[in-house]
Amino acid sequence: MDLGISGKRALVTASSKGLGRGCAEALAAAGVDLVLNARGAEALEATAEAIRAEHGVEVTSVAADITDAAGRSAVLDAAGDVDILVTNAGGPPPGMWTDWERDDFVQALDANMLTPIALIKALVPGMMERGWGRVVNITSVSVKAPVPVLGLSNAARAGLTGFVAGTSRQVAPHGVTINNLLPGIHATDRAVSLDKGVSEQAGITFEEAKTQREQTIPARRYGTPEEFGATCAFLCSQHAGFIVGQNVLLDGGATNLSM
Numbered sequence: 001m002d003l004g005i006s007g008k009r010a011l012v013t014a015s016s017k018g019l020g021r022g023c024a025e026a027l028a029a030a031g032v033d034l035v036l037n038a039r040g041a042e043a044l045e046a047t048a049e050a051i052r053a054e055h056g057v058e059v060t061s062v063a064a065d066i067t068d069a070a071g072r073s074a075v076l077d078a079a080g081d082v083d084i085l086v087t088n089a090g091g092p093p094p095g096m097w098t099d100w101e102r103d104d105f106v107q108a109l110d111a112n113m114l115t116p117i118a119l120i121k122a123l124v125p126g127m128m129e130r131g132w133g134r135v136v137n138i139t140s141v142s143v144k145a146p147v148p149v150l151g152l153s154n155a156a157r158a159g160l161t162g163f164v165a166g167t168s169r170q171v172a173p174h175g176v177t178i179n180n181l182l183p184g185i186h187a188t189d190r191a192v193s194l195d196k197g198v199s200e201q202a203g204i205t206f207e208e209a210k211t212q213r214e215q216t217i218p219a220r221r222y223g224t225p226e227e228f229g230a231t232c233a234f235l236c237s238q239h240a241g242f243i244v245g246q247n248v249l250l251d252g253g254a255t256n257l258s259m
């Protein structure tokens with residue numbers, strides 16, 4: 001399918017690896033020029049080079065912490081006027097509710113709620129002026145089914161989801177859509193570190209921990225960054241202009257919300 005976005009320009013934050021990279025690759029495959037970002041310059045440039053070589057699109061990379069005001073400003077300067085924004089950042093650590101103090105909450109809200117809001121506020125006005133834009137926020141399955149050990153993530157993602165619910169309806173008249181993509185378990189570095197945590201906590205091997213987690217998913221496997229990216233690119237496509245303010249769950253059926 002021709003997504004109809006060839007020649008457009010996208011900013012994908014936190015995109016040297018994992019789900020952000022999956023989104024960047026799928027947009028590049030649709031002919032979209034990219035601004036990529038991550039903190040580690042080496043992995044970021046390697047990803048940028050691989051995407052240039054494979055898809056022949058323009059790729060600018062900005063090594064910076066997207067959750068930090070100075071880093072965000074450097075990324076926004078390089079991005080200029082973009083048609084598509086995919087927001088992403090690393091997720092907060094797991095723990096017990098008693099582990100966290102105010103500063104921990106401020107950090108999580110900064111990374112996974114206030115950073116995407118700042119990016120939306122910076123870039124959506126230009127999209128509205130030009131009459132076309134797409135925003136996809138990478139959030140989490142925890143929005144629909146809060147994960148007990150991810151209290152910080154549950155809190156920050158719920159806040160962003162609330163903001164998007166109202167804002168997406170306010171900007172839709174101007175040709176701009178904002179939607180959220182909710183990953184369940186996907187095969188990325190983040191999943192590996194969560195598998196390690198389960199294996200250490202339960203005193204089982206890494207493989208046993210992974211198999212145990214796979215068994216909780218009706219599809220009996222983890223999702224891939226490629227299929228996640230393909231959904232993201234579709235939400236950014238010309239065909240998705242009537243999809244507004246949705247929370248699209250990609251979890252292999254793990255969350256049973258069908259009734």
Ligand code: NAP
Binds near residue numbers: 043
């Ligand atoms: P990942 O494989 O660990 O990749 C994270 C990417 O983000 C890397 O490119 C990393 O590069 C970059 N990054 C992290 N923090 C950043 C920051 N402050 N500024 C700029 N770049 C940053 O993670 P993932 O699995 O793709 O997860 C992406 C998001 O989805 C996370 O918020 C995660 O909580 C959420 N999620 C993932 C899953 C899953 O199963 N994978 C499930 C639910 C939710 P640097 O480290 O070099 O900065």
